[in-house]
Amino acid sequence: MSDRLIGKAGKRGDLIKRARGDTPFTDDLALPRMLHGKTLRCPHPHARIVSIDTSKALEIPGVIAVLTGRDLPERFGIIPWTPDEHALAIETARFVGDGVAAVAALDERTAVRGCDAIKVLYEVLPSAVDLDSAITRPEIGLSAKKDDNVSKAVDLAFGDVDGELAGSDVVLDGDYFFEGTAHVPIEPHCTLAQYDASGLLTVWSTTQVPHYLHRELSRVLRLSPTRIRVIQPPLGGAFGGKSEPFGHEFTAAKLAMVTGRPVKFLISREEEFYLHRGRHPMRLHFRLGAKSDGTLTAIDARNQIDGGAYSSFGLVTTYYSGQLLSLPTAARSYRFSSTRYFTNKPACGPKRGHGSVQPRFAFEVMLDRMAEKLKLDPIALRRKNAVGGNTHTINGMRVTSNGNLECLAKVEEASGWKERRGKLGFGRGLGVASSAYISGTNYPIYPNEMAQSSVQLKVDRSGVVTVFNGASEIGQGTDMLMATIVADELGLPLEAIRVVSADSDLCPVDLGAYSSRGTFMNGNACLTAARLVKEKLIAAVAAKLEVPETSVFVTRGALCVRGREGDAVPVEEAIQLAEAKFGALGAVGSYKTPPNLGGEYRGGTIGASPAYSFTAHVAEVKVDVETGVVEVVKVWCAHDCGKALLPTQVIGQIDGSVYMGVAEALFEEHLISPNGLHRGPNLLDYRIPTSLDVPQIHSMFVESLDPEGPHGAKEAGEGPLHSSIPAVANAIYDAVGVRLHALPFSPGRVLEALRQRKA
Amino acid sequence: MTLIPITLTINGDLTQVAVHASQTLLEVLRYELRLIGTKQGCDKGDCGACTVLLDGEPVLGCLTLALSCAGRSVTTVESIPRADPLLESFDCHGAGQCGFCTPGMLMTAKGLLAKEKKPSRDSIRAAISGNLCRCTGYGPIVEAIAAVGEGTVQPATEEKLPPPLPSYGAPRK
Numbered sequence: 060m061s062d063r064l065i066g067k068a069g070k071r072g073d074l075i076k077r078a079r080g081d082t083p084f085t086d087d088l089a090l091p092r093m094l095h096g097k098t099l100r101c102p103h104p105h106a107r108i109v110s111i112d113t114s115k116a117l118e119i120p121g122v123i124a125v126l127t128g129r130d131l132p133e134r135f136g137i138i139p140w141t142p143d144e145h146a147l148a149i150e151t152a153r154f155v156g157d158g159v160a161a162v163a164a165l166d167e168r169t170a171v172r173g174c175d176a177i178k179v180l181y182e183v184l185p186s187a188v189d190l191d192s193a194i195t196r197p198e199i200g201l202s203a204k205k206d207d208n209v210s211k212a213v214d215l216a217f218g219d220v221d222g223e224l225a226g227s228d229v230v231l232d233g234d235y236f237f238e239g240t241a242h243v244p245i246e247p248h249c250t251l252a253q254y255d256a257s258g259l260l261t262v263w264s265t266t267q268v269p270h271y272l273h274r275e276l277s278r279v280l281r282l283s284p285t286r287i288r289v290i291q292p293p294l295g296g297a298f299g300g301k302s303e304p305f306g307h308e309f310t311a312a313k314l315a316m317v318t319g320r321p322v323k324f325l326i327s328r329e330e331e332f333y334l335h336r337g338r339h340p341m342r343l344h345f346r347l348g349a350k351s352d353g354t355l356t357a358i359d360a361r362n363q364i365d366g367g368a369y370s371s372f373g374l375v376t377t378y379y380s381g382q383l384l385s386l387p388t389a390a391r392s393y394r395f396s397s398t399r400y401f402t403n404k405p406a407c408g409p410k411r412g413h414g415s416v417q418p419r420f421a422f423e424v425m426l427d428r429m430a431e432k433l434k435l436d437p438i439a440l441r442r443k444n445a446v447g448g449n450t451h452t453i454n455g456m457r458v459t460s461n462g463n464l465e466c467l468a469k470v471e472e473a474s475g476w477k478e479r480r481g482k483l484g485f486g487r488g489l490g491v492a493s494s495a496y497i498s499g500t501n502y503p504i505y506p507n508e509m510a511q512s513s514v515q516l517k518v519d520r521s522g523v524v525t526v527f528n529g530a531s532e533i534g535q536g537t538d539m540l541m542a543t544i545v546a547d548e549l550g551l552p553l554e555a556i557r558v559v560s561a562d563s564d565l566c567p568v569d570l571g572a573y574s575s576r577g578t579f580m581n582g583n584a585c586l587t588a589a590r591l592v593k594e595k596l597i598a599a600v601a602a603k604l605e606v607p608e609t610s611v612f613v614t615r616g617a618l619c620v621r622g623r624e625g626d627a628v629p630v631e632e633a634i635q636l637a638e639a640k641f642g643a644l645g646a647v648g649s650y651k652t653p654p655n656l657g658g659e660y661r662g663g664t665i666g667a668s669p670a671y672s673f674t675a676h677v678a679e680v681k682v683d684v685e686t687g688v689v690e691v692v693k694v695w696c697a698h699d700c701g702k703a704l705l706p707t708q709v710i711g712q713i714d715g716s717v718y719m720g721v722a723e724a725l726f727e728e729h730l731i732s733p734n735g736l737h738r739g740p741n742l743l744d745y746r747i748p749t750s751l752d753v754p755q756i757h758s759m760f761v762e763s764l765d766p767e768g769p770h771g772a773k774e775a776g777e778g779p780l781h782s783s784i785p786a787v788a789n790a791i792y793d794a795v796g797v798r799l800h801a802l803p804f805s806p807g808r809v810l811e812a813l814r815q816r817k818a
Numbered sequence: 819m820t821l822i823p824i825t826l827t828i829n830g831d832l833t834q835v836a837v838h839a840s841q842t843l844l845e846v847l848r849y850e851l852r853l854i855g856t857k858q859g860c861d862k863g864d865c866g867a868c869t870v871l872l873d874g875e876p877v878l879g880c881l882t883l884a885l886s887c888a889g890r891s892v893t894t895v896e897s898i899p900r901a902d903p904l905l906e907s908f909d910c911h912g913a914g915q916c917g918f919c920t921p922g923m924l925m926t927a928k929g930l931l932a933k934e935k936k937p938s939r940d941s942i943r944a945a946i947s948g949n950l951c952r953c954t955g956y957g958p959i960v961e962a963i964a965a966v967g968e969g970t971v972q973p974a975t976e977e978k979l980p981p982p983l984p985s986y987g988a989p990r991k
C-alpha cells in the first residue's frame with residue numbers, strides 16, 4: 060500500500076491513556092476484600108534457618124495468614140536445567156534479602172508488623188560476598204553439588220588461537236572490571252492474585268514473561284495450568300528486570316488460595332535492589348593479536364562472572380559473555396573461557412544487552428589500543444576487520460543483513476570525526492565503538508518445537524479488528540506496532556484496531572519481551588495473520604465484482620481494482636462480503652526461527668538469531684583534570700534496525716539505550732557491603748541520571764532491510780546500548796590520555812588514573 | 819488508629835475524606851480516592867512519579883501528609899483534558915515510553931508553564947530534574963514541554979473515520 064503508516068513518525072496512542080490513569084498498571088488494580096502481602100527477608104548473607112515461629116504474627120489483629128518455605132516446597136528457575144530457587148527459603152537463605160516468610164494482612168502496615176513479629180532463628184554460615192572469596196573458598200559450597208561455588212563454566216574455541224597469536228606482529232593484554240548495575244524501572248514490581256470460587260487462579264503481575272510465569276506457577280503451586288490465568292498489565296519499564304518469576308508471585312498466589320481473598324504484593328524501592336537480577340559484575344582478561352597491516356588475528360578472553368545467589372539466566376549469561384565477540388569486527392580466530400560463580404549477593408540476571416555489554420566494553424577498548432599501536436584510525440581498523448552480510452561468523456552464526464559499515468560512516472560523518480578527533484585540545488576528546496546484537500534468540504528457554512510467537516486476529520463486521528497478541532508491552536511499543544501492521548495490511552484506520560496483549564486466557568503464546576525479539580518475531584507473526592485476512596477480503600471483493608483476484612489491491616479505506624478506479628469497495632464492506640462468503644473472519648499467524656542459524660556445538664544456539672542489529676557510537680567528552688569529573692557532552696549513535704517501522708519509537712529506543720549506557724559508564728554501581736547489605740538501596744544513593752546529567756543524544760537509524768524481518772525490520776531496544784560505554788572510555792583516552800579499566804568512570808578513578816599517568 | 823475527616827478540593831471537586839495522621843497525600847489519592855493516575859515509584863521523595871499540584875505548586879505526594887492538605891486545592895493528572903496541547907505534545911515527541919513517569923512529568927510541566935509561558939530548555943531541564951525517567955533519556959520530554967511554550971503543537975484532531983456503512987449502524991433514511 061502506498062500511503063502506509065509503517066515508516067512514518069507518529070503518536071503512540073496508548074501513551075495518553077497510560078499517562079492519565081485510563082490504562083491501569085498492576086498496582087492501580089484493586090479488588091474487593093483485597094489483602095496486602097509483605098515478605099520477611101533474611102538479614103544475613105548466608106544462613107541456615109534453624110526455626111521459624113509465626114505464632115506471634117498470627118495473633119496480631121488484621122494479620123490473616125502467614126506462609127513459610129515449607130508451604131511452597133517446589134523449586135523453580137527460569138532455565139529448566141537450573142531450578143534452584145524457592146518462593147521462600149527452606150533450609151538456607153543465600154543472601155541478605157532472601158525471603159523467609161510472607162504475611163497477608165488487611166493493610167500493608169499490618170503486614171509489615173506481622174513480618175516484624177515472626178521469630179526466625181538463624182545459624183550464620185560462612186559467606187562469599189565477592190568474586191575473590193567465591194573463587195578462593197570453594198568450601199563455602201554454593202554450587203548444586205556443594206563442592207565449590209561454580210554456577211556455570213564455558214570454554215569455546217574457534218580457529219587456531221595459539222598459532223595465530225604466535226604469528227602476530229602485535230599482541231596486547233588488558234584487564235577490565237565491570238561493576239554490576241541495576242535496571243531501576245520507575246515502576247516497582249507488583250503482583251495481584253485472585254483465587255475465585257470456581258477454583259481459577261488469576262495472577263496480574265509486572266512480568267515481561269507471562270508465559271513462563273504461567274508454567275512456573277503451575278509447577279510451584281502444583282496446580283493444573285488449566286486452572287491458572289496470567290495477565291500482564293502494561294509495564295512501567297522493565298529492561299530485563301522483570302523477565303523471570305519472582306518469589307512474591309508465588310506467595311501472592313498461594314496466599315490468595317489459602318485465604319480465599321485477593322492478595323497484592325507491592326515491592327518497595329528498597330526491596331527492588333535486593334530482587335535485582337541486574338547486570339553481572341565481570342572481571343575480564345583480554346588478549347588481542349594483529350598483523351602490522353591491521354588484520355586481527357586472535358581474541359583470547361577469560362571472564363570471571365559474579366552471579367549472586369541464584370542461577371537465574373546464568374547459564375545463558377555465561378555464553379553471552381563471549382558468543383557475540385565474532386560480530387561486527389572479527390579476528391581470524393577466537394576463544395573464550397567464562398566462569399560464573401555464585402556469591403551471597405542479590406542474584407544477577409539479564410539487563411538490556413544480556414551478558415554481552417561487559418565483554419563489548421573490554422573488546423572495544425582493546426581495539427582502540429590496537430589502532431593506536433598500529434597507527435591506524437580506529438574506524439579504519441574496524442572497517443578492515445568487518446564481517447560482511449550474507450555470511451557466517453567464525454563461531455557459526457548465520458548473518459544476513461548487515462549495516463555495520465553504514466553505521467560507522469554515519470557517526471564518522473555526523474561527529475566530524477576526521478576533522479575533530481585528537482584536535483579538541485587537552486581535556487576534550489572523541490571516542491568510537493561499534494557492536495552487534497541479536498533480534499530474538501533461537502533458543503526458546505525450554506526446548507520445544509512450537510511457535511515462538513503467535514498472533515490471532517478477530518475481524519468484526521463493524522470494521523473493528525482485534526489483535527490477540529501474546530507479547531508483552533513494556534513501554535517499547537509492541538502494541539502500537541501490531542496495530543500499525545494490521546491497519547496497513549487491511550487499509551483500516553488505527554482507531555479501528557484494538558490490541559489485547561499478554562493474557563494467557565485470551566492470547567496465543569508469545570515467549571516474552573526479552574532478547575529483543577518483539578519486532579522480529581511478533582511482527583512476523585502478526586504480518587502473517589493480517590495477510591491471511593487480506594487474502595479473504597480480496598477473494599470476496601473479486602468474486603463480487605467478477606474480476607480476477609490478482610487485480611484487487613488494498614488502499615487506505617478501500618479495496619480497489621487495477622484499471623477500474625470507480626469500483627472501490629470500502630474495507631468495512633469488503634469485510635462483510637468476506638464474512639458472508641467464508642463465515643466468521645479471523646486468522647492466526649505464527650513465527651518460528653528457521654533451522655541452522657547457529658554452530659553445531661554445545662552452546663551454538665546461544666547467540667544464534669534470525670537477524671542481527673548493528674550499532675556505532677561516537678562519544679564526545681570533557682574531562683575536568685582538577686576534579687576528575689567526566690562530562691559526556693554529546694553522543695552520536697547510528698543503529699541498523701533493518702527498517703524503522705515506528706521511527707519515533709526506534710529513535711526512542713536508541714535514545715534510551717544511549718542514556719542507560721552513559722549512566723553505566725559514569726554513575727551506576729550496584730555495590731554490596733561485606734556484610735551483604737546493599738550500599739544504598741534507594742534512588743539517591745544508587746544514582747540514576749536526572750535531566751541535568753544526560754548528554755545531548757543524536758540518534759540515527761540505518762535501514763539495511765533484513766530479508767526475513769517484517770517489512771525488513773530488526774531490533775532496536777538493546778543493541779544501541781552496547782557500544783556506548785566503550786565509546787566514552789575511548790573518548791576519555793582521546794581527551795586526557797588515560798585508559799580506565801574499571802567501571803564506572805567516577806571522579807576518584809579518573810583522578811587516580813591521571814595521577815598514575817603523571818608518575 | 820483514629821481517622822480524621824478533612825475537606826479539600828481535588829481537581830475542582832470539594833472532597834471529604836477521613837485520613838490517618840500518618841497517611842500521605844499519595845496514599846489517599848491512590849488508595850482511598852482511587853485517583854490512580856498519580857504514580858508511586860519510591861515512596862521516599864526520590865523519583866517524582868507522585869508529583870501533583872498543591873495550590874498550583876508541584877509537590878511530592880509521597881512526602882506530603884494528607885492532613886496538611888485540609889482546606890487546600892490539589893490538582894492531579896486526571897484534571898488534564900484529553901485534547902490538552904501538553905498531552906498531545908508528549909505523544910508527538912515520544913516523550914513517554916512506558917508512561918510511568920509521565921503523570922509526574924506532566925504535573926511538573928503544568929506547574930512550570932503556569933509560571934513561565936515560554937520556558938527555555940535550561941529552565942525546563944532544571945524544573946524536571948526531580949522527575950526521574952528511565953526510558954527516554956529526557957531529550958524528547960524537554961522538547962515536548964518547550965513546544966507547548968513555543969505554541970508549535972498542533973491541537974489534537976480526531977482522525978477522520980469513515981462514515982458507518984448502511985449495513986452497520988448508519989441512520990435509516
Ligand code: FES
Nearest residue numbers: 861863865866880
Ligand atoms: S513516589 Fe514520591 S518521589 Fe517517588
Ligand code: FES
Nearest residue numbers: 915919951952953
Ligand atoms: S517513560 Fe518510562 S520512566 Fe519515563
